[in-house]
Amino acid sequence: MPPHFPLFFFVFFFLSSFSSSSTRKPLFPCEPPKQNSYQFCNTSLPISSRARSLISHLTLQEKIRQLSNNASAVPRLGIPAYQWWSESLHGLATNGPGVSFNGSIAAAAAFPQVLLMAASFNRSLWSSVASAVAVEARAMYNYGQAGLTFWAPNVNVFRDPRWGRGQETPGEDPMVGSAFAVEFVKGFQGGNGRIESGIGEKIRVLEDDQDDDDGKSGDLMLSACCKHLTAYDLEMWGSFSRYNFNAVITDQDFEDTYQPPFRSCVQQGKASCVMCSYNAVNGVPACAQKDLLAQARDKWGLKGYITSDCDAVATVLEYQHYTKNPEDAVADVLKAGMDINCGTYLLRHTLAAIQQEKVLEEDIDRALINLFSVQIRLGLFDGDPRKGKYGRLGPQDVCTSETKKLALEAARQGIVLLKNDKKFLPLKKDVVSSLAVIGPLADDGTKLGGGYTGVPCSQKSLFDGFRDYVKKTSYAAGCFNVSCYSDEGFDEAINIAKEADYVVVVAGIDLSQETEDHDRVSLLLPGKQMALVSSVAAASKNPVILVLTGGGPLDVLFAEKSPQIASMIWVGYPGQEGGRALAEIIFGDVNPGGRLPMTWYPEAFTNVPMNDMRMRADPSRGYPGRTYRFYTGSRVYAFGQGLSYSNYTYRFLSVPSKLSVSGSFEDAFRENAIHQVGDQLDYIYIDAVPSCDSLRFSVEISTMNVGDMDGAHVVLLFSRPPKVVQGAPEKQLIGFSSVNTISNGSTSTSILVDSCMHLSFANEKGRRVLPLGDHTLFLGDLESTLSIET
Numbered sequence: 137m138p139p140h141f142p143l144f145f146f147v148f149f150f151l152s153s154f155s156s157s158s159t160r161k162p163l164f165p166c167e168p169p170k171q172n173s174y175q176f177c178n179t180s181l182p183i184s185s186r187a188r189s190l191i192s193h194l195t196l197q198e199k200i201r202q203l204s205n206n207a208s209a210v211p212r213l214g215i216p217a218y219q220w221w222s223e224s225l226h227g228l229a230t231n232g233p234g235v236s237f238n239g240s241i242a243a244a245a246a247f248p249q250v251l252l253m254a255a256s257f258n259r260s261l262w263s264s265v266a267s268a269v270a271v272e273a274r275a276m277y278n279y280g281q282a283g284l285t286f287w288a289p290n291v292n293v294f295r296d297p298r299w300g301r302g303q304e305t306p307g308e309d310p311m312v313g314s315a316f317a318v319e320f321v322k323g324f325q326g327g328n329g330r331i332e333s334g335i336g337e338k339i340r341v342l343e344d345d346q347d348d349d350d351g352k353s354g355d356l357m358l359s360a361c362c363k364h365l366t367a368y369d370l371e372m373w374g375s376f377s378r379y380n381f382n383a384v385i386t387d388q389d390f391e392d393t394y395q396p397p398f399r400s401c402v403q404q405g406k407a408s409c410v411m412c413s414y415n416a417v418n419g420v421p422a423c424a425q426k427d428l429l430a431q432a433r434d435k436w437g438l439k440g441y442i443t444s445d446c447d448a449v450a451t452v453l454e455y456q457h458y459t460k461n462p463e464d465a466v467a468d469v470l471k472a473g474m475d476i477n478c479g480t481y482l483l484r485h486t487l488a489a490i491q492q493e494k495v496l497e498e499d500i501d502r503a504l505i506n507l508f509s510v511q512i513r514l515g516l517f518d519g520d521p522r523k524g525k526y527g528r529l530g531p532q533d534v535c536t537s538e539t540k541k542l543a544l545e546a547a548r549q550g551i552v553l554l555k556n557d558k559k560f561l562p563l564k565k566d567v568v569s570s571l572a573v574i575g576p577l578a579d580d581g582t583k584l585g586g587g588y589t590g591v592p593c594s595q596k597s598l599f600d601g602f603r604d605y606v607k608k609t610s611y612a613a614g615c616f617n618v619s620c621y622s623d624e625g626f627d628e629a630i631n632i633a634k635e636a637d638y639v640v641v642v643a644g645i646d647l648s649q650e651t652e653d654h655d656r657v658s659l660l661l662p663g664k665q666m667a668l669v670s671s672v673a674a675a676s677k678n679p680v681i682l683v684l685t686g687g688g689p690l691d692v693l694f695a696e697k698s699p700q701i702a703s704m705i706w707v708g709y710p711g712q713e714g715g716r717a718l719a720e721i722i723f724g725d726v727n728p729g730g731r732l733p734m735t736w737y738p739e740a741f742t743n744v745p746m747n748d749m750r751m752r753a754d755p756s757r758g759y760p761g762r763t764y765r766f767y768t769g770s771r772v773y774a775f776g777q778g779l780s781y782s783n784y785t786y787r788f789l790s791v792p793s794k795l796s797v798s799g800s801f802e803d804a805f806r807e808n809a810i811h812q813v814g815d816q817l818d819y820i821y822i823d824a825v826p827s828c829d830s831l832r833f834s835v836e837i838s839t840m841n842v843g844d845m846d847g848a849h850v851v852l853l854f855s856r857p858p859k860v861v862q863g864a865p866e867k868q869l870i871g872f873s874s875v876n877t878i879s880n881g882s883t884s885t886s887i888l889v890d891s892c893m894h895l896s897f898a899n900e901k902g903r904r905v906l907p908l909g910d911h912t913l914f915l916g917d918l919e920s921t922l923s924i925e926t
């Protein structure tokens with residue numbers, strides 16, 4: 137939220153009557169026998185009828201007091217106050233007032249930051265983590281320490297390497313972002329329509345048996361929220377801030393970069409909330425943009441509520457200057473389809489907006505139906521929720537050994553080996569008699585979670601992880617902190633490096649460099665860190681191991697080229713078990729398999745204006761484009777980079793070489809579905825393809841582990857479309873699968889591809905097209921041609 141709004145930031149007001157310390161009798165709506173004569177308590181009625189019934193009992197004042205994340209109680213109806221704002225990006229977090237660790241539950245699992253989990257490319261991991269967070273969340277709810285509505289996942293595309301919140305996202309690829317969104321939301325919201333294990337590997341859109349109605353009570357274990365709609369990926373750059381920024385987006389980029397993760401999050405994930413962002417999109421603040429919100433609700437079928445980012449209604453007026461007064465801002469967002477405001481702006485200005493006839497009471501009722509429907513689906517209107525099906529979850533279900541193991545597993549799977557000269561790693565346990573661990577973050581367990589971290593179950597540092605392997609492990613910070621302004625600590629670091637057999641230098645960034653409201657200006661290691669790494673490397677007996685922390689890409693070309701730096705490992709923000717996972721990898725107990733979910737650009741990329749939202753390169757104006765799909769410049773590491781202690785070879789076991797668009801070609805042609813130049817058919821419009829069924833195919837792949845270690849391996853299948861349409865991507869990911877392999881063994885996996893979804897992209901008008909002709913499929917060094925014909 138804008139820092140100058142002195143709201144309710146860390147104030148904890150929420151279901152105070154619910155907390156175990158309270159002596160007041162808990163307040164629940166529909167608690168038999170007293171209140172269940174209300175029709176909104178009648179579980180035989182559809183959700184929307186119950187919500188309508190509830191609204192019919194409320195006065196205008198009471199209605200307005202529901203339009204804030206701190207929603208007021210209505211005691212005469214038995215309705216308690218409710219705090220809508222809880223956070224759970226990669227574990228329960230205290231960023232929202234809904235979550236508190238002051239109570240029976242004093243800690244919860246801190247999984248790796250999302251970007252590192254994305255690096256596993258493992259759908260079942262994502263879903264398991266989301267389910268594990270959900271169990272802890274529901275347990276905390278039962279003890280009055282959390283709400284039931286959480287504002288995660290963050291599925292904005294990691295478009296610019298400087299973005300302070302790129303760490304929170306699944307990376308730069310819209311297809312990976314979509315897949316993550318679906319797994320996260322399904323795993324987190326629980327209930328019905330969940331993807332069964334295994335099917336997650338396939339791209340199938342699950343049919344929803346409930347599309348006709350509006351859900352039922354108890355069908356949501358929790359509510360997840362796809363944020364921030366849309367094109368939000370700039371905190372502060374020059375005179376631009378996220379509050380005043382107008383993202384100028386082409387229709388093409390809108391359709392095939394910015395929207396896909398949100399669309400999947402709502403359509404397939406069935407998220408029950410969407411958050412609109414601070415920024416404007418092509419001149420209109422996102423929360424006031426009717427088309428944008430209607431797309432989510434009507435086209436994607438959002439069943440749920442739309443919240444503003446915190447104080448994003450105030451910013452419509454105060455930063456975006458889109459309206460002239462607060463009442464117009466309130467009217468615009470309510471008419472656009474926003475349902476609730478994080479903040480107090482609607483509490484303060486809605487009545488005046490009604491008196492000025494800018495807002496009608498029915499505009500509020502429309503919003504309230506969405507809000508109450510979600511609460512009813514969450515089981516909040518069925519009497520004491522602690523008597524319901526999740527009611528027994530409690531402290532015994534938080535920080536369990538299985539959950540901690542999963543946090544460890546997530547870190548193991550995500551960590552990326554970037555460089556490993558002459559198989560320097562893994563180190564042999566019995567050979568290493570002493571180890572020096574150097575760097576300002578190396579012995580700081582508090583920085584391993586990244587943004588949106590709560591209180592972890594345990595807090596061990598990277599140094600602690602190494603000490604479990606090598607008794608004689610010494611430590612020096614080298615720099616006072618990550619900013620590393622001074623070289624005062626270098627001598628101590630160099631001295632311990634000289635003494636040790638092997639040296640690990642931990643460099644990189646933390647939240648002091650990249651976070652909410654704070655983008656980076658450079659991609660280089662901060663301050664004198666590069667000098668620290670180089671001087672330690674020069675002094676060590678053996679080449680050193682460089683461990684890089686943080687979310688944003690780093691220009692570490694100096695290290696890539698240096699023979700004194702044998703190995704490099706990116707650990708992102710690895711979460712509470714990160715220290716152990718890193719040590720296990722360095723000592724060969726785990727074979728690394730993570731792959732970078734974003735491009736690592738050189739420092740020269742910082743010449744690109746951060747506010748230029750175009751994805752596609754524009755060579756005539758020296759604009760290099762963004763992400764592996766469009767970027768034409770040089771890179772430090774490519775999207776998908778990631779080594780292993782083994783090598784892998786591939787074989788296509790089966791891959792189609794030809795597909796035909798079936799269905800009534802004549803009809804399609806009549807409807808202008810096909811683009812034709814002369815005799816040549818160029819492409820077809822996806823929205824006019826009679827059926828995409830005949831264009832779905834599966835690629836069977838055999839992966840051989842030709843190394844001497846078992847290991848997880850990520851198979852990435854890319855395609856390059858024929859260049860018949862302006863703005864075709866260089867290549868794009870069309871499927872991925874992570875497999876467990878054994879040394880000298882081969883493993884087969886199958887990747888389902890939906891041509892309509894994955895081989896297509898948008899034309900300049902933002903309409904999705906599938907080029908006809910030869911698409912090239914890439915799998916490592918292998919290529920295969922797939923011809924699409926009519």
Ligand SMILES: *[C@@H]1O[C@H](CO)[C@@H](O)[C@H](O)[C@H]1NC(C)=O
Nearest residue numbers: 172173174175178179180181
């Ligand atoms: C609940 O709703 C059903 C369906 O409309 C109705 O038949 C029933 O009488 C209602 N129950 C009560 C207690 O009002």
Ligand SMILES: *[C@@H]1O[C@H](CO)[C@@H](O)[C@H](O)[C@H]1NC(C)=O
Nearest residue numbers: 144147148149206207208209
């Ligand atoms: C939340 O709203 C109630 C009124 O229902 C008010 O008393 C309380 O101070 C508010 N809490 C915060 C943190 O704003």
Ligand SMILES: *[C@@H]1O[C@H](CO)[C@@H](O)[C@H](O)[C@H]1NC(C)=O
Nearest residue numbers: 148155157158236237238239
């Ligand atoms: C924790 O809760 C107790 C009891 O409700 C309260 O007295 C105390 O001030 C709280 N501490 C914090 C840090 O909020």
Ligand SMILES: *[C@@H]1O[C@H](CO)[C@@H](O)[C@H](O)[C@H]1NC(C)=O
Nearest residue numbers: 616617618619620621622648
């Ligand atoms: C880092 O340390 C310097 C002193 O060397 C200090 O001035 C600066 O505020 C610190 N930065 C952070 C983010 O703690």
Ligand SMILES: *[C@@H]1O[C@H](CO)[C@@H](O)[C@H](O)[C@H]1NC(C)=O
Nearest residue numbers: 558559780781782783842843
């Ligand atoms: C993998 O293969 C490459 C090229 O043959 C080789 O240079 C490298 O050492 C191998 N790596 C491992 C871990 O076997």
Ligand SMILES: *[C@@H]1O[C@H](CO)[C@@H](O)[C@H](O)[C@H]1NC(C)=O
Nearest residue numbers: 258260261264848874875876
């Ligand atoms: C994917 O994650 C699941 C859950 O942690 C795990 O069981 C499986 O082994 C992982 N697959 C790979 C290839 O790492």
Ligand SMILES: *[C@@H]1O[C@H](CO)[C@@H](O)[C@H](O)[C@H]1NC(C)=O
Nearest residue numbers: 842843844845846878879880
């Ligand atoms: C894998 O094959 C190589 C070469 O045939 C052999 O040296 C090695 O022992 C095998 N490793 C395992 C684990 O079987």
